[in-house]
Amino acid sequence: MTQETRIIESTWDLTAYQFKIEADALSLFVKGLKDRKILGRKCGTCGTVYVPGPTYCRKCLIDIDQVVEVSQEGRLDAFTVSLADVRGKAVDNPFISCTVKLDGSDSFLMGVLEGWTDWRSVKEGMRVKVVWKDVTQGALADLSHFQLI
Amino acid sequence: MGRNVAIISVGYNGRFISKRPDINIPELIQPAVNNALGKTKLKPEHIDAYVVGNMHTFEGVNQPHLWASDHFNGSGKPVMRIATGGTTGASVYQAAYYHVASGMYDVVMAIGWEKQDEGDSQVGLMGILLPEAFSLFHFGPDTSSDRGIAGLGGGGSTGGAAFQAMSYLTRANAGIEHIDRVAALMRSNAAKNPYAHLQQPGCTEADIAGTPIISYPLRFGHTCPTSCGAIAMILVSEEKAKKFGLTDRVAWVKGLGSGTSDATTGNLIEGQITDPAEQQICKITAKKVYSMAGIKDPRKDIQVAEVYSGFSHQDLMWPERLGLFEEGMAPKILDKGGYAIDGELPINPSGGVTSTNAIGASAMVRVGEAALQVMGLAEGGHQVKRKIENAVAHGWGGLFQFVTITVLGKTPVKK
Ligand SMILES: [Zn+2]
Numbered sequence: 187m188t189q190e191t192r193i194i195e196s197t198w199d200l201t202a203y204q205f206k207i208e209a210d211a212l213s214l215f216v217k218g219l220k221d222r223k224i225l226g227r228k229c230g231t232c233g234t235v236y237v238p239g240p241t242y243c244r245k246c247l248i249d250i251d252q253v254v255e256v257s258q259e260g261r262l263d264a265f266t267v268s269l270a271d272v273r274g275k276a277v278d279n280p281f282i283s284c285t286v287k288l289d290g291s292d293s294f295l296m297g298v299l300e301g302w303t304d305w306r307s308v309k310e311g312m313r314v315k316v317v318w319k320d321v322t323q324g325a326l327a328d329l330s331h332f333q334l335i
Numbered sequence: 336m337g338r339n340v341a342i343i344s345v346g347y348n349g350r351f352i353s354k355r356p357d358i359n360i361p362e363l364i365q366p367a368v369n370n371a372l373g374k375t376k377l378k379p380e381h382i383d384a385y386v387v388g389n390m391h392t393f394e395g396v397n398q399p400h401l402w403a404s405d406h407f408n409g410s411g412k413p414v415m416r417i418a419t420g421g422t423t424g425a426s427v428y429q430a431a432y433y434h435v436a437s438g439m440y441d442v443v444m445a446i447g448w449e450k451q452d453e454g455d456s457q458v459g460l461m462g463i464l465l466p467e468a469f470s471l472f473h474f475g476p477d478t479s480s481d482r483g484i485a486g487l488g489g490g491g492s493t494g495g496a497a498f499q500a501m502s503y504l505t506r507a508n509a510g511i512e513h514i515d516r517v518a519a520l521m522r523s524n525a526a527k528n529p530y531a532h533l534q535q536p537g538c539t540e541a542d543i544a545g546t547p548i549i550s551y552p553l554r555f556g557h558t559c560p561t562s563c564g565a566i567a568m569i570l571v572s573e574e575k576a577k578k579f580g581l582t583d584r585v586a587w588v589k590g591l592g593s594g595t596s597d598a599t600t601g602n603l604i605e606g607q608i609t610d611p612a613e614q615q616i617c618k619i620t621a622k623k624v625y626s627m628a629g630i631k632d633p634r635k636d637i638q639v640a641e642v643y644s645g646f647s648h649q650d651l652m653w654p655e656r657l658g659l660f661e662e663g664m665a666p667k668i669l670d671k672g673g674y675a676i677d678g679e680l681p682i683n684p685s686g687g688v689t690s691t692n693a694i695g696a697s698a699m700v701r702v703g704e705a706a707l708q709v710m711g712l713a714e715g716g717h718q719v720k721r722k723i724e725n726a727v728a729h730g731w732g733g734l735f736q737f738v739t740i741t742v743l744g745k746t747p748v749k750k
Contacts, residue, residue: 234608244597244608263610264505266497267551276547285498293608305551310505 211240214253220324224316226291228252237291257289258316259335267305280305286314286332301334308334337436339573339747341585345703345712346371351532351564351691354452360389360399361406363450367565368407371444375569376579379408382569383440384415387447388427389695391418394453407446407567421643421732422593423447424566424699425739431570432588441575447700448565449693495611495734497550500648502612504552507651509666511552515543517669518557518647518689524676525686527716532562532691557647559692566696566703573747586706589725589748590628591741594620611735617656620738621727625658628742630725633658637742638723639681639708641701643730644688650674653729654682657740676719684708684717698730698739705743 211227215238218225227239231246235254243250265284270276282299300317302308314332322328348367355363364387372379385407387400396402400409400416419426424447431445504510522538525531535542546556576582596616597609609615621633630636642653651665659680660668673679685704688697705726707713725744731737 236608264498264502264612266501266553267548269548269551310501 211236211238214239216324216326218255219326219328220322222318222322222328224256224258224288224291224329226254226256226293228254234292235290236293237288237295254290256291260286260288260291260314262299262308262310262312262314262332262334263287263294264310265299265308267308282308284314284332288316295329297329298331299334300331337433338438339750340432340435340570340588341573341576341581341747342568342588342702342706342743343571343576343579343581343585344371344374344377344569345706346374346567347530348448348565350530351562351693353532353561353563355450355563356452360394360396360448360450360453361403363563364403364446364448364565364567365406367448367567368444368446371567371569375581377442377569381442382408382412382444384413384434384443385409386415386417386427386431386434386443386445388417388419388423389448389450390420390423392454393694394450396453407444413440418695419732419737421645421694422698422730422737422739423695423732424697425702425728425730425741426593426698428568428570428699428702428741429591429593429739431568432591435570435572436588438572441572443570444567445570445699446565446567447696447698449695449697450563451561451693452563496646496648497553499611499652499735500552500557500646502610503648503652506612507655507663507666509651509663511554512540512544513651513666513669514552514557514647515540515554517650517674518543520669520674521644521647521650521683521687521689524684524717525690527676528685528690528713529715530564530691531686532560532564534686534690553646553648557689559645559689562691562693564691564693564696566699568699568703568706584710584712586709586726586743587745587747589742589744590624590626590630591739592620592624592627593737593739594623595738596736609736612652614652614656614735614738616736617653617729617731617738617740618658620740621657624727624740624742627748628725628744629748630742633727634660634680637680637725637727638721639684639705639719639726641683641685641704641708641726641728642687643698643701644683645692647689649731650682650687650689653731654680657727657729659727676717677721681719684713684719686717698732701728701730702741702743704728705741709743709745 226237228235229243229250263285269280284299285294313335317330317333417426431443434440434443519538522535526534526536543556546554548554594616644650674682676684705728730739
């Protein structure tokens with residue numbers, strides 16, 4: 187097979203792209219983190235609690251403004267164990283990223299799971315709690331990780 | 336539903352492989368077009384219109400249909416390009432169906448392709464593959480954080496799909512060995528399909544289990560390849576099928592539909608409520624499609640399925656969500672041999688997407704393979720021997736929130 191394809195060097199300027207996100211949902215959530223609170227919004231019609239909370243209910247398609255604080259404990263929903271890097275090379279310290287449903291919330295949060303020694307013993311449904319950074323400053327990183335209880 | 340529509344021919348450019356540096360996109364498409372035409376008595380001038388598609392930008396070419404139209408004889412005729420990500424091939428096929436069912440055209444060609452050696456699809460698929468990107472989509476970019484919920488640092492893995500796999504295994508009370516087993520079956524099925532990419536004759540559970548874990552519970556052996564290839568299908572009205580004398584060896588479109596739910600992963604910063612293994616939208620869409628097709632009990636009335644599984648756990652999950660097995664039963668049916676080409680309900684005799692994935696073609700390959708099974712024309716030993724009255728083909732896309740389903744059969748639905 188002949189190599190007839192030509193390779194053309196070029197660049198792609200990604201700064202030309204702008205993404206608009208609904209800042210209200212995230213800013214409520216992030217502001218709460220400074221005070222070590224997990225805040226979301228609840229739909230008054232169907233009762234669904236979203237964390238972070240959008241300003242509308244995705245089921246009822248109505249505006250919602252009821253702010254609720256949810257528990258800092260919850261249930262391990264799903265998780266995956268990273269045993270290799272992007273190139274497929276085994277890593278020395280595997281880590282678990284997980285989704286957690288905090289008590290009182292209908293949506294799940296993502297994070298890193300700690301408090302285990304053998305990843306094989308981690309099971310869906312285990313109880314977890316939020317662990318904060320020593321100093322909270324109103325940033326997503328304030329929420330350090332989830333810890334098995 | 337409009338007029339009855341039949342698929343009369345399915346053509347491939349050749350075997351799907353990783354790299355075709357010797358040809359360009361139009362040259363990849365043309366042999367598939369010629370192959371589809373060559374299986375009928377039709378000439379290029381018989382085609383009234385074309386619907387074509389690939390994954391947008393994956394090959395770095397913006398409007399490949401304009402470049403390629405001369406090469407599939409599309410110049411001077413209606414050409415519609417559709418790009419809907421993973422479901423592209425099925426969307427192209429569905430649009431071709433509507434072209435004919437509506438009465439606007441009698442003979443329409445659908446073409447799907449991907450030439451992945453010309454781009455970097457891995458970058459485009461980060462949201463599915465890497466938990467870091469999954470998290471970024473989930474919370475939005477946050478440059479202030481080091482590690483923590485928005486900056487899952489270090490390592491790379493099969494993010495969204497791995498979460499889905501874990502959730503599925505828990506729901507079905509199954510283990511990673513079931514994913515190994517179904518992955519092995521697909522690779523050995525692929526060895527019986529002359530067009531499949533990763534052909535591993537007699538591939539065993541142990542062969543797959545020997546591949547490294549990327550992100551538990553998914554291993555390298557559970558993931559799909561990046562393939563180059565093209566598929567072309569010809570769809571005609573019932574009158575034309577009769578006129579061409581082609582009513583014996585055709586696949587009738589009996590039902591079709593698509594559905595959308597909220598993104599089960601990765602909707603920017605809005606709390607996610609849907610488990611990626613739940614797939615309510617697949618169940619709802621399947622019900623609608625079966626009712627359109629006159630299928631009362633899919634477990635009895637459907638004899639073969641081609642499902643779109645970019646990751647092997649989905650070969651267990653989708654047949655359940657399509658109502659072909661009871662929920663949680665797929666691993667047990669697999670263990671009893673039910674999935675095999677000579678099994679009770681063969682799943683992906685072609686070897687499926689984990690053996691061959693030219694993205695823009697893949698969802699149409701599912702339809703094309705279902706059509707070939709109905710026609711009795713699947714080559715190289717992957718034809719199901721049992722009598723096939725109906726076949727179902729499925730595709731998914733996005734971050735698990737789009738689904739397309741179609742039922743093909745030996746006899747058309749009466750109008
Ligand atoms: Zn609501």
